[in-house]
Amino acid sequence: MEEHxxxxxxxxxxxxxxxILIDKKLPKDVPEWFDEKLFLRGQKYFYNNLYSMFVSKLIxxxxxxxxxxxxDALSLIRKSPDPxxxxxxxxxxxxxxxxxxxxxxxxxxxxxxxxxxxxxxxHCAACEPYDRSGLGLRVTQKDMALIQFGLVGLTLLKKKELxxxxxxxxxxxxxxFWRTMGYILGISDQYNLCEGTLEEVRTACAFIFEGVxxxxxxxxxxxxxxMIDALINGLxxxxxxxxxxxxxxxxxxxxxxxxxEQRITTRYSRWxxxxxxxxxxxxxxxxxxxFIFRPLLNYTLMFSLWINSKFPLGLxxxxxxxxxxxx
Numbered sequence: 001m002e003e004h005x006x007x008x009x010x011x012x013x014x015x016x017x018x019x020i021l022i023d024k025k026l027p028k029d030v031p032e033w034f035d036e037k038l039f040l041r042g043q044k045y046f047y048n049n050l051y052s053m054f055v056s057k058l059i060x061x062x063x064x065x066x067x068x069x070x071x072d073a074l075s076l077i078r079k080s081p082d083p084x085x086x087x088x089x090x091x092x093x094x095x096x097x098x099x100x101x102x103x104x105x106x107x108x109x110x111x112x113x114x115x116x117x118x119x120x121x122x123h124c125a126a127c128e129p130y131d132r133s134g135l136g137l138r139v140t141q142k143d144m145a146l147i148q149f150g151l152v153g154l155t156l157l158k159k160k161e162l163x164x165x166x167x168x169x170x171x172x173x174x175x176x177f178w179r180t181m182g183y184i185l186g187i188s189d190q191y192n193l194c195e196g197t198l199e200e201v202r203t204a205c206a207f208i209f210e211g212v213x214x215x216x217x218x219x220x221x222x223x224x225x226x227m228i229d230a231l232i233n234g235l236x237x238x239x240x241x242x243x244x245x246x247x248x249x250x251x252x253x254x255x256x257x258x259x260x261e262q263r264i265t266t267r268y269s270r271w272x273x274x275x276x277x278x279x280x281x282x283x284x285x286x287x288x289x290x291f292i293f294r295p296l297l298n299y300t301l302m303f304s305l306w307i308n309s310k311f312p313l314g315l316x317x318x319x320x321x322x323x324x325x326x327x
Contacts, residue, residue, distance in 0.1 A: 006203035017142035022186030042177030051297035060150030066216040141191035153205040163284030246272035
């Protein structure tokens with residue numbers, strides 16, 4: 001029954017959602033089905049697994065960029081052609097996402113709501129270049145649902161592999177969090193990937209993953225490798241151990257695509273890949289090690305974000321003093 005509902009929802013998203021734009025009017029209140037207790041639990045769940053969630057969302061972004069229409073959107077507005085512009089775009093996005101997990105979503109003057117209003121306006125503005133270029137409707141309900149998967153899908157489907165700790169109630173809470181965020185950002189309920197029971201949402205995510213993302217990863221667009229290289233190199237100031245070949249190999253293997261011998265060609269990349277896999281398979285999986293390393297990795301990531309915001313000397317060294325103006 002739930003599998004049937006999930007199939008119906010995915011079909012509706014993919015077949016109907018591509019012809020319907022996101023809601024143009026930002027909601028003035030949270031939806032009637034909003035559960036504050038569950039929402040707050042979702043926020044806590046995220047921060048308890050901050051490092052693994054960061055990896056999950058970064059891989060989710062790698063998946064999103066494999067979709068030609070979504071990659072075209074970034075290419076058209078020329079926001080991510082090199083590491084510097086990638087850093088500006090994606091660190092700005094990540095900071096906004098952190099605000100959503102931190103502040104009161106019910107208070108429409110909170111930093112969370114102000115951040116969502118900015119992101120929402122950017123999504124609406126993204127429609128204009130497409131209108132001028134004649135490439136069709138953007139941003140659609142389908143686009144937003146696919147992006148929604150990038151933000152939460154792997155958290156549900158690859159929880160064990162990413163060493164995310166939490167029970168079913170935590171899974172329900174993160175689904176409710178992104179159902180709420182989707183609503184506020186313009187996704188109608190009938191196209192919201194996080195609508196329904198835990199099993200229904202998980203099954204719908206699995207259909208999207210296998211039917212859309214695995215297919216697109218096997219045949220990515222022409223500009224894909226260039227955009228991914230710019231993305232990962234742009235985030236190195238936040239996570240210096242990121243290496244394009246190593247992280248892509250880890251991401252693709254997580255998705256069931258094994259081509260490590262084709263990607264990893266240097267000793268350094270092999271070393272970075274081994275560190276990435278060891279972190280998830282050992283340091284965050286063995287209970288006695290995870291007790292130490294999970295909070296350590298969480299706090300290290302938070303500190304890196306903070307230090308790059310307040311004292312961006314490393315960024316200035318990498319990108320020049322022009323970085324100061326954006327921080």
